[in-house]
Amino acid sequence: MTDGPGDGEQLVVALDVGGTGMKCALVRPDGSVAHAERHPTDAGRGPDAVVETVLAVAEGLADRARAAGSTPVACGVAVPGVVDEAAGVAVWSANVGFRDVPLRKLVGARLGLPAVLGHDVRVGGIAEARLGAGRDARHVLFVAIGTGIAAAHVVAGSAAVGAHGAAGEIGHILVRPDGPRCGCGRPGCLEAVSSASAIARRYAELADATTQAGPPGVGTAAPPAGAATRPAGTAVSAAEVAGRAAAGEELAGQVWREAVEALADGLATGQALYDVDTMVIGGGLARAGEQLLGPLRATLHERMTFHREPRLVAAALGDEAGCLGAALLALDSLERR
Amino acid sequence: MTDGPGDGEQLVVALDVGGTGMKCALVRPDGSVAHAERHPTDAGRGPDAVVETVLAVAEGLADRARAAGSTPVACGVAVPGVVDEAAGVAVWSANVGFRDVPLRKLVGARLGLPAVLGHDVRVGGIAEARLGAGRDARHVLFVAIGTGIAAAHVVAGSAAVGAHGAAGEIGHILVRPDGPRCGCGRPGCLEAVSSASAIARRYAELADATTQAGPPGVGTAAPPAGAATRPAGTAVSAAEVAGRAAAGEELAGQVWREAVEALADGLATGQALYDVDTMVIGGGLARAGEQLLGPLRATLHERMTFHREPRLVAAALGDEAGCLGAALLALDSLERR
Incomplete structure (x- = not known):
């Protein structure tokens, strides 16, 4: 499925943070996946530790893109629960343990890239509608x-x-x-x-x-x-x-x-x-x-x-829909800039 | 409420065609009503007769605008039932007797003006949202x-x-x-x-x-x-x-x-x-x-x-919402041209 980031490519860093695991990828503007990886969320560690994992994984993906000669252009993160997409805040995600976490700002600051935060089902729907069964x-x-x-x-x-x-x-x-x-x-x-x-x-x-x-x-x-x-x-x-x-x-x-x-x-x-x-x-x-x-x-x-x-x-798209959708949301935000 | 069409004004001809009556008006771009009138629908006469009344009333309103030195710029018509707004067709309006009536085309041809067809509740909602209780x-x-x-x-x-x-x-x-x-x-x-x-x-x-x-x-x-x-x-x-x-x-x-x-x-x-x-x-x-x-x-x-x-x-806005909304829909269509 994935063929590795290519030299000179523009790539989006995408993460779908769920209660048990995170689906993470480097995604091209056409929705194809250059690289994918998964990590445990281990929500029991508490929200601060989960946020730190999200930031570290996102940074690792951006580094991997740069190492291959690609350019990471934005980062999209999807979380469950109640998400204020306009403010970029994970208002309430029971199974991840987030409450009022300004995840967009944190990711943007760590990566030095434009970042967006989306709701897992909404971005999953965007992916299915554009690239999947609803295309x-x-x-x-x-x-x-x-x-x-x-x-x-x-x-x-x-x-x-x-x-x-x-x-x-x-x-x-x-x-x-x-x-x-x-x-x-x-x-x-x-x-x-x-x-x-x-x-x-x-x-x-x-x-x-x-x-x-x-x-x-x-x-x-x-x-x-x-x-x-x-x-x-x-x-x-x-x-x-x-x-x-x-x-x-x-x-x-x-x-x-x-x-x-x-x-x-x-x-x-x-x-x-x-x-x-x-x-x-x-x-x-x-x-x-x-x-x-x-x-x-x-x-x-x-x-x-x-x-x-x-x-x-x-x-x-199975359980990759959220991660792909997070990437699409990030790409949309670049278009609107 | 109405103060008559003024010299040099641009006005929209608007009609809300219901099962018993038609609410009709000349509406300014700011949503204020220059002139209003009502007519019975008398749906028992059959759809052809109702369509002819719609066209005659719309024409009369356009003529009234011109007689006052105003310029009728578009016409909006609202009907109940199932309305294909994109095609401009009254697909099915049980209480008016319409079935697949291409009302937008008919109105546009008779008036020589850009015309739109809308659903009565949807345009009523537009009017309440922009000018009424939801503003x-x-x-x-x-x-x-x-x-x-x-x-x-x-x-x-x-x-x-x-x-x-x-x-x-x-x-x-x-x-x-x-x-x-x-x-x-x-x-x-x-x-x-x-x-x-x-x-x-x-x-x-x-x-x-x-x-x-x-x-x-x-x-x-x-x-x-x-x-x-x-x-x-x-x-x-x-x-x-x-x-x-x-x-x-x-x-x-x-x-x-x-x-x-x-x-x-x-x-x-x-x-x-x-x-x-x-x-x-x-x-x-x-x-x-x-x-x-x-x-x-x-x-x-x-x-x-x-x-x-x-x-x-x-x-x-009471029962004027549909007529005002038909006017707003017509104004929107002008902006998109």
Whole structure:
């Protein structure tokens, strides 16, 4: 994939800082990757240590570019949580431990280069819309489904940021008023029903209930297949739930169906408000591929009445989208200077 | 309000074509109105006759401008329904009877002026955002609540149109999965719970049920106040429901509360996806003023968790917003030429 920085090339230093790891690269103006590396975030060390790693890794990448005769021209950094892109501040990133970190200023000062700070899902959406699965569409909604659910609305290659850097929070729209309580405190958010963690939680709940109660009136009979294969309380991941559902296990099928239906409701709401050409589904849950996209497409189709149905496709850039998007954001900032 | 076209002024011809009436004006580049007039749409005559009236009224306004020594420089027309602004076609306007009417071309040809076609709620949102209740905000959501519910997301004075001219359909987002069926065919849309027509319908249903059944176990007792004041089946408007709720009638209070709660859910979803500074509430239901906005603000407040709460204000331009917005859209098109 990467062919090394070339002599005389202009390159962007790009970092996507996540809760567990950092994806880092030197990226050309056409979006191709000259060099890529990964580092652990090790957030437990505290925010100061993480910031120092970010700065050291960025500096190392710039040095590597110069050593090869290339010119680093800018640096883009993506972080999760609430990001004030205009101010360049990581307002709140729970899983990285950042709170009001002026990361743009710190990176710019250390590297002596123009720097930008972006939101991981928004820059991921920019990358998917320009270089990935949405590259033929002008209006794209990128939806990342993992531990949480978030979206980026990208029109003509630019992602909507919102008035307070919080646009695209599709994980926190109401889909099930009587549904489970979300981490945000409200009941029935999409994230509380259809995220990978919600699917795993729901499966565990139902399996435990089945194991403990047994089928009505046959308390001593063998528990059904889903519960029989594991002791109560053992964690089963969303990917395993998908696998069991595909293998015909009834309980897993029910949990998967519930999640897909709520997700279709959420996407239908997104389409009503944004009206896009293409929805790009990314994040860990999208690795289920057509097992997710097939039923999701069919269920979304049922929900479209007078609206035009968006094309529903899997993300193409995998977990490199954030790093590529950080580079694109940095390149955009150079154009605007 | 209007002071007549002046000698040497540049003016825009603007028309907002609704199901029952057309609001028409000559508008200055600063948004002030030089002359205003209204005409019945009389949609029952069929689309050809309505189009002819639109063209004749527009021509009459241009002539009036010229007669006063002013120069008509462009024409903006707003229509409801599905509008392809890029193509200038009224794709589908049920209450006006338009289907695939190339209104921009027709108006431009008749007047010999640059013409634009806009969506009534989107241009209304532009007007409220630039000249009305949202004029101090950069990110505005204009929500029009009447027979239906629709929104316009306006950033820096421009309204998002979407990939197919259908952005902002907040009336058709899911808020009550077990709720009443919407006109669009899906159950539980916001419009099916919180529009003026939904409020009137819900009140009638509950009042009829109460009248027919009577309070449990006291079939011969006097029916409650709401039902007592009218025979079953009589239409009570949303405005009357608001009035009765304010007067302390229990049934009306319940219906009003249900509508406000669903509306707050819908606005919370809008805030999660758009992240605006200010929400401007317009349309017929907004005439209830603080009786709507007070509880709506309180209920929306409860729904905000990590999101910043938008300012919630009543629309300032009344039913002139669409006509003013059509003029602004025409002025914008001149700037881009």
